[in-house]
Amino acid sequence: MSIQTILLTLVALLLFSYFLGRKRSLRSVKKGRGGDKLHSRPAYYGYMVALWAGIPAVIVLLLWTMFQSQIVTSLTVAGLPETMQAESQGGHGLVINEIMNLADSGMVAEKSDPTLKAAAEHYLRLRGISHQAIAVLALVAAVIGMLLGLRMVRPDTRARNVVERAIVWTMLGCAAIAILTTVGIVLSVLFESLRFFHAVPITDFLFGLTWSPQTALRADQVGSSGAFGAVPLFAGTMLISAIALAVAVPLGLMSAIYLSDYASPMMRAITKPVLEVLAGIPTVVYGFFAALTVAPFIRQAGEALGLDVASESALAAGLVMGIMLIPFISSLSDDALSAVPRAMRDGSLGLGATRSETIRKVLIPAALPGIVGGILLAASRAIGETMIVVMAAGLSANLTINPLEAVTTVTVQIVTLLTGDQEFDSPKTLAAFALGLGLFVITLLLNIVALKVIRRYREQYE
Amino acid sequence: MTDVLPTMPGLPTGETVVDDTPPMTETREEFDVEIKGTVGAPFVDDPKMSARHSNVFYGEKQAIFDVSLDIGRNEIIAMIGPSGCGKSTFLRTLNRMNDTIPICRVEGEHCLDGEDIYAPDQDPVLLRARVGMVFQKPNPFPKSIYDNVAYGPRLHGLARTRAELDEIVEKSLVRAGLFNEVKDDLHKPGTGLSGGQQQRLCIARAIAVDPEVILMDEPTSALDPIATATIEELMDELKSRYTIAVVTHSMQQAARVSQRTAYFHMGKLVEVNPTNQVFTTPQHQLTENYITGRFG
Numbered sequence: 001m002s003i004q005t006i007l008l009t010l011v012a013l014l015l016f017s018y019f020l021g022r023k024r025s026l027r028s029v030k031k032g033r034g035g036d037k038l039h040s041r042p043a044y045y046g047y048m049v050a051l052w053a054g055i056p057a058v059i060v061l062l063l064w065t066m067f068q069s070q071i072v073t074s075l076t077v078a079g080l081p082e083t084m085q086a087e088s089q090g091g092h093g094l095v096i097n098e099i100m101n102l103a104d105s106g107m108v109a110e111k112s113d114p115t116l117k118a119a120a121e122h123y124l125r126l127r128g129i130s131h132q133a134i135a136v137l138a139l140v141a142a143v144i145g146m147l148l149g150l151r152m153v154r155p156d157t158r159a160r161n162v163v164e165r166a167i168v169w170t171m172l173g174c175a176a177i178a179i180l181t182t183v184g185i186v187l188s189v190l191f192e193s194l195r196f197f198h199a200v201p202i203t204d205f206l207f208g209l210t211w212s213p214q215t216a217l218r219a220d221q222v223g224s225s226g227a228f229g230a231v232p233l234f235a236g237t238m239l240i241s242a243i244a245l246a247v248a249v250p251l252g253l254m255s256a257i258y259l260s261d262y263a264s265p266m267m268r269a270i271t272k273p274v275l276e277v278l279a280g281i282p283t284v285v286y287g288f289f290a291a292l293t294v295a296p297f298i299r300q301a302g303e304a305l306g307l308d309v310a311s312e313s314a315l316a317a318g319l320v321m322g323i324m325l326i327p328f329i330s331s332l333s334d335d336a337l338s339a340v341p342r343a344m345r346d347g348s349l350g351l352g353a354t355r356s357e358t359i360r361k362v363l364i365p366a367a368l369p370g371i372v373g374g375i376l377l378a379a380s381r382a383i384g385e386t387m388i389v390v391m392a393a394g395l396s397a398n399l400t401i402n403p404l405e406a407v408t409t410v411t412v413q414i415v416t417l418l419t420g421d422q423e424f425d426s427p428k429t430l431a432a433f434a435l436g437l438g439l440f441v442i443t444l445l446l447n448i449v450a451l452k453v454i455r456r457y458r459e460q461y462e
Numbered sequence: 463m464t465d466v467l468p469t470m471p472g473l474p475t476g477e478t479v480v481d482d483t484p485p486m487t488e489t490r491e492e493f494d495v496e497i498k499g500t501v502g503a504p505f506v507d508d509p510k511m512s513a514r515h516s517n518v519f520y521g522e523k524q525a526i527f528d529v530s531l532d533i534g535r536n537e538i539i540a541m542i543g544p545s546g547c548g549k550s551t552f553l554r555t556l557n558r559m560n561d562t563i564p565i566c567r568v569e570g571e572h573c574l575d576g577e578d579i580y581a582p583d584q585d586p587v588l589l590r591a592r593v594g595m596v597f598q599k600p601n602p603f604p605k606s607i608y609d610n611v612a613y614g615p616r617l618h619g620l621a622r623t624r625a626e627l628d629e630i631v632e633k634s635l636v637r638a639g640l641f642n643e644v645k646d647d648l649h650k651p652g653t654g655l656s657g658g659q660q661q662r663l664c665i666a667r668a669i670a671v672d673p674e675v676i677l678m679d680e681p682t683s684a685l686d687p688i689a690t691a692t693i694e695e696l697m698d699e700l701k702s703r704y705t706i707a708v709v710t711h712s713m714q715q716a717a718r719v720s721q722r723t724a725y726f727h728m729g730k731l732v733e734v735n736p737t738n739q740v741f742t743t744p745q746h747q748l749t750e751n752y753i754t755g756r757f758g
């Protein structure tokens with residue numbers, strides 16, 4: 001039985017148990033078993049029985065997906081001749097891989113080696129059995145659960161509370177998945193980074209001023225040891241993000257103020273969605289806009305002024321990225337400003353303040369948490385942005401604060417490190433994890449600083 | 463609404479007084495539930511503020527119909543009437559707060575000390591410093607008590623030094639009867655005060671810019687009786703320096719604090735008379751219905 005069939009059958013079973021539970025609750029109250037009035041609406045008894053049927057089945061299925069490949073492989077290995085067994089333990093599962101490949105490619109018949117052929121067939125057979133077994137197990141679990149659940153349908157059973165609790169647990173589970181995934185990612189990045197720091201001293205990485213991760217293939221080649229100084233990358237990231245924010249914060253904030261306090265309803269109805277479309281444009285599109293339109297323009301403008309501008313420059317990338325970030329700031333700030341109660345505006349205007357005084361002295365302070373939130377979101381996007389930088393700012397790791405030169409950023413280097421064929425434990429590949437860890441730490445610090453800003457403001461005023 | 467009014471039992475019917483004479487007449491209109499101009503005494507000698515033929519529109523909808531009313535110097539005038547009759551709207555025309563509502567349009571003549579406040583050369587922002595406003599719900603800014611009171615003086619540059627500002631703040635808080643309660647916490651947030659204290663803070667904030675008129679829109683409707691009594695006492699003290707117009711839903715409050723009372727009904731000004739007269743011998747049938755609790 002394929003997994004789809006199992007799931008379909010399960011769903012059908014759940015529906016069946018829902019109706020059964022519902023009906024039984026109605027019947028039980030008629031018979032007067034355990035009270036003459038249902039504690040909950042009949043539907044809740046249906047949900048309860050469905051839960052009783054569904055949860056065991058799901059647990060069985062989950063356990064199976066977690067352990068089935070291990071069990072099947074170890075059984076296959078156990079079926080191998082002694083010599084091969086020893087080999088499969090020592091040789092990093094090479095034999096097992098071969099068996100699996102053989103089985104999956106479906107060309108068992110053509111393979112010459114009879115032991116391998118036998119093993120592959122054995123493996124396939126085991127897998128088939130495991131599929132059958134799980135179908136039976138899951139359905140049996142569901143039916144047993146359903147029967148147990150049905151036994152609990154009595155008028156005085158608090159089915160509504162049971163369902164409520166199940167919902168709470170489900171939500172908790174969803175939250176936990178998000179958190180656990182984050183923790184998992186952080187841990188894996190952390191461990192890979194530690195491996196990298198075994199190969200390259202952490203001080204070289206943090207304080208080195210040259211980034212050239214090209215390790216040689218042979219030890220006697222020139223430049224055999226790559227340089228992993230991350231300073232130019234982080235400097236490039238900071239430079240481009242600073243330019244982008246210098247564009248996005250004033251523009252975004254001003255548009256937000258205009259939208260929330262000056263624009264007519266018509267204007268607002270048109271402008272706000274249009275601004276938000278900016279957020280929907282794919283970054284590649286921004287990227288080639290930056291590379292093909294803005295960068296040449298800056299270069300020409302620079303030449304007219306007698307400046308030496310690289311054809312790929314931090315300025316071009318930063319400007320375009322700034323445009324991209326406007327909606328993040330304008331949208332969130334607009335919401336925050338509009339959420340300030342009208343009474344605050346009236347109070348200020350009623351004291352003889354002008355509109356802009358009201359905005360500066362009352363609205364912006366009151367909306368500060370929302371505004372800071374928007375800027376923070378924009379900053380994280382700027383730091384994480386890759387596409388625009390690759391296309392408009394180049395790949396050369398210059399250590400400079402001159403926005404007219406080409407620079408590169410952390411994310412761009414991560415991409416270049418990991419694209420193409422790579423050995424997975426060379427320092428070059430592992431460096432990507434260290435860079436990722438660095439980015440993560442920076443964004444974290446940014447968040448903490450922003451929280452502090454908001455909290456200080458709150459302490460003062462609320 | 464007029465045609466669903468119950469006929470008053472025990473009162474003669476049939477006679478309708480058509481009031482074409484100026485609104486100063488003493489005619490007692492008992493039976494005419496249609497509003498034909500204002501009865502009573504809407505005008506005073508040497509008014510602080512005056513409105514003539516005031517019409518206010520929200521888009522297509524007219525909210526105030528041809529209201530003419532004077533507000534005397536150093537008096538408290540109470541504005542009463544059923545909900546939605548336009549009291550707040552009329553009050554806001556007096557300091558041009560209606561300008562902040564895009565769809566709102568004001569017609570007629572409105573004067574402060576004889577100057578038309580809607581004249582093109584008038585600056586509504588400066589006007590609002592002269593005609594202050596206290597709102598229904600206390601709305602202190604999320605700033606410290608000190609900064610709340612200092613807000614207006616700072617805007618208008620009323621204090622040159624910090625000491626002067628301190629003095630203005632203290633004086634305003636004293637006049638609003640709040641100083642003793644908050645003198646040690648001037649730098650605590652104004653939003654942390656109780657409702658009654660917050661409303662007195664808002665009054666102090668309005669006083670701090672030294673206005674000539676204070677408009678109060680249901681200043682005590684969010685407060686308990688004790689806080690209300692404090693504010694009413696305060697209004698009585700304030701009237702020696704300021705002219706006050708107060709909108710209220712509490713007839714007891716109107717009776718306690720005001721010298722004159724104006725009764726609004728569906729956007730029209732029905733009756734204006736000395737307060738004791740309005741509450742003892744109302745001149746207009748609608749006023750009587752309202753104060754005897756027949757509707758509204």
Ligand SMILES: Nc1ncnc2c1ncn2[C@@H]1O[C@H](COP(=O)(O)OP(=O)(O)OP(=O)(O)O)[C@@H](O)[C@H]1O
Binds near residue numbers: 546547563
């Ligand atoms: N901002 C606005 N936009 C459109 N119509 C409004 C607006 N404000 C008030 N109105 C209308 O004007 C009329 C008078 O409203 P107003 O607020 O002046 O009444 P009010 O006498 O103060 O009532 P209340 O005692 O309930 O405060 C009402 O019909 C109301 O619907």
Ligand SMILES: [Mg+2]
Binds near residue numbers: 550
């Ligand atoms: Mg009102």
